[in-house]
Amino acid sequence: MDAPPSVRARGITKYFGEVVALDSVDLDVAPGQVHGLVGPNGAGKTTLLGLLLGLAVPDRGDLEILGTPVGRALAVPDGVAGFVDGPGLYPSMTAKQNLAALARLRGDRTTSIDDAIDQVGLTDVADDRVRGFSLGMRQRLGLAAALLTKPRLLILDEPSNGLDPAGKKHVYGVLTRLAADGTAVMLSSHRMDDVEALCSEVTILSTGRVAFSGPISKLASEDSELDYRVRTSDPAVARRIARETKGIRLRDQEPDSVELLVISSAVPALDEFVKRLVRDDIAVRELAPVVSPLEAAFIALTEQQETN
Template sequence: MSTLEPPPIEARGLRKNFRGRTCVDDVRFTVGPGRVAGLLGPNGAGKTTTIRMILGLAAPDSGDALIFGRRYHDLADPARTVGAVLDAGSLHPARTGRTHLRIAAARARVADSEVESVLDEVGMTDDADRRAREYSLGMRQRIALAAALLAKPAVLVLDEPANGLDPGGMHWLRQRLRTFAEAGGTVLLSSHLIADVQDIADDVVLIARGRVAAASSLQDALASSGGNLEDFYLHVTERAEVRA
C-alpha cells in the first residue's frame, strides 16, 4: 500500500457518550491491508461501540471512522467493501441457513450461486436446510460469517466471532481468516478472550475504559511481555485502571 493510499480501516479520535457516560474516548488506530487486527478488552470496554461506529450503525459524537478513507455510508458499494458479523444470535429462528443467505444475497445484489459457495466454504452445506432455531451458537456463527463473505468484500469486521465455536471451529476460523488476509484482505475482530486474539491476530489494539491503552503488532506486544500476551493485557489494563 502506497503511503498516499488510505488504510482499509482507520479510527480517528472516536468519541461516543451514552446517557452522560463516555463509552468510547478518543479511540485511534489503523489496520493495514493483509493484516488481522484483534480489538481486545474486557466486557464493556467499548469494543462493540467502536465497531458499530466503523460500520455506520452508531454516529460518533466526534472523530471519524473510515474505510479506505470514507465513512461507511459514503462507500459506493458497502456490501462489496465490508463484510460484518455483529450478532450471530439475530438469525430468524424460523428461517433455514440457506434462506437467510439467499435474502442476504438479494440485498447485496449477489447471485444465488454464491450462497452455495459460501455454505461450502464455512462447512454448513449439510445443515443449510435446518431452521436456525435448531442451530448451535457455533453453527449460527458460521452462517453469519457466510453472509459476511457473500459479496467477496475486501474488509471483514467481526464482533466476537469465536463465541460458541468448538476447538475444530476455532481452527477453521483461524485458517479462514489467515487465508483471507494472505490474499490481501483486512480483518478487524473483537474479543475479550486473550487466546482468541493471540492465535489469530497480527496486530493488537487493547481498549480499556473506552480508550486505546495499547496498539502494536502482536510480535511487539509479546516481546514486551516475555512472550505472554496475558501478562501484556493485565499490565496494560491495570495501568489504565490506575490512570482512570
C-alpha cells in the same frame, strides 16, 4: 498505487448519554491484516466495531474506511461486512434460504451461496432450519453471510463464541485465507490465546481508551519479566541453578523434589538459565510462560489505567 488503509480512525469519541464509550480512539488497520480488539467488559469493543460497520456514527473524530471518509449517515460502508451482537438470521428458514434472502435484500443475484456455506463447513446442514442451530453454527452462518459480499473489511464481534475446537480451526482457516487475499479482518475476543494465534496486531481498549495498539510482538520487550513453568529431568539441580542464576527468581517455595518449577525472568536471564541446565546435562521437558505476553500486558495495562 498502494491500497488505502482499511481503517484509519483519529480521535474517535462516542457518548451514550453521560457514558464515554470511546474516548479519542486512534486506530490503523492495513489491508490483509487480522487485527484483534481486546478489553474488559464495557471497554468499548462492540461500540467501536459498530462504528466500523456503520451502525452508528462517532460524536467526534475522523473515521476513514477503505479510503473513504465516513459521513453522518448510518450506512454500511461499501466493501465492509460483518456483525456485532451475533448475526441477524431468520430462525424459520434453512441456512441456504437465509443466505438467499440476504442476497435478495441486497439485490444480489449471487450464485456463490453453496460456496460460502461450504467454506464455513455447513454443507451437511445447509437445508436445516436455523432454529435448531447451535451458537457455533449460527456464528459460522453469519460468517458465510458476510463472505457472500466478498468484503475488503470484515468485522466480527467475538467470532469464536460457541465454536468447538474443530469449528474454531475451520473458521480461523477461512479468516487467514481471506487476509492472505488482502481482506482486512477486525475481530474482538476475550480469548487472548485465540488473538495470539490469529492476529498480527492488537488494540487493547480499557474504559474507552486505547491502552496499546500495534504488533503483538511489540507488547513484551526482552526486558519484561514473565513467569515461566519449567519442567526438567532433574528438578533438584534445576532449582539450585535457578537460585544461582542472576535475574531468575523462584516463584514457588516447593521442596527440591517437586518436578514443576515456577520462575520469574526476563529473556536474557532465561537464556542463561537454559544454557546452564544444558551444560549440567539436564533435559528441559517444558518451558512456557504461565500467562502469555498478551495476557500479561493486557492485565498490566488495564490495571494501570484503572488506578489512574
